[in-house]
Amino acid sequence: MLAVALLVTSAVLLWPPWGAPPQQVGSSAAAGDRCGGRGESEERPRLTDVADATDLISLALTAGGSIPDALDSVARVAPSAVARDLRRVGAALRWGRDMREAWSFASPGWAPAATALVVSTSCGAPASEVLRSAAARIRESEERRLEAAAGRAAVLLVLPLGLFFLPAFVATSIVPMLLVLLGESLR
Template sequence: MKPVERLRGLRTRSAPTSARERLRTRAARPALAVLIVIAAVVVLGPLAGLVTGCAAAFAVDRALRTREPRAVLRARAIAADELPFALDLLAACLTAGSPTVTAIRTVASASAPPLAERLHAVAAALDHDRDPEEAWRPLADLPGGERLIAAAVRSSGSGAALAAGLRRLAEESREAAAHAGEAAAERAGVLVVMPVGLCFLPAFVLMGLVPVIVAVLGDVMPTNQ
């Protein structure tokens, strides 16, 4: 087995089915608009409901059009998850003396498709003697991407200096991912407890507060003789 194949085996993910999800979203938008209009007509009446429902349906449709597709968000999340591993590999290739473009292509061949496409774009841009800031731009929207571009610009003439910066960025990316995971776990705990609290709140009000209020009002209110 080739070294690149062994590296690729360490991280294997499937590419997102973006075309299918785009078709599904396009088909769902008209149905959602019709449901909004019908609900508004039922609640507000024929005339006011039709006007309000059409306005609300238009606003929702615009929001869905401007929102990034779920496939794009998932691809970016996969690329962000792969980035620290790829940065470590790239730093190792540069430290071993590999040219920058060759190292990037080697790492791209061992990466999952969402990140591999971006790395291939970077290598192609560097092959065409693009400015480093422009060449590394495909990675800008990933966590730490702007710092990666800045490190590439600073060390454009020295692969060894870039390797050191890549190792730091990989470590920082892992720490940021760990903190994000802890924050997500804390939010999940709150969201899990919240429905239970909402279920117990009416019972607490009815069984704890209402009898006290009724007793106090019974003592305070004058009784008819």
């Protein structure tokens, strides 16, 4: 009975919390220093939202808008964290900041989109095509992260199974069989 209580206690202590928040992009401490006031309480965009917004920016640029106008158009329909980053970048571009400096005001999850726009403006390549491939890279990296998390969950599930089922198997099958064999051999 004591062994079962110890096993239950250790499983409860080792088990990950159920309400853990999903991973979001960015380091808020570094972002807070860089953006003047961004801190822990500020919501950060999810990578899937960043990828969707990157596709929408690409479509807005294909339609003929400027980069700041495309950012503002997407910010009107995007989730709040994404919209905030896009508005910051658009405002920085309107104030005359160069593309690389303007994207420094966004969360780090925007790095592929920022790199695509910096390269396209410096090389003269069509930004919409480069942004589409950046959105695909963002989605692929998020899929890899989710697959790794699922793999970790599978490993964490093995621990309680081993802690509970192996002792139960030993107690219900092997111990009685050994007792029967021991009783037969002592007769």
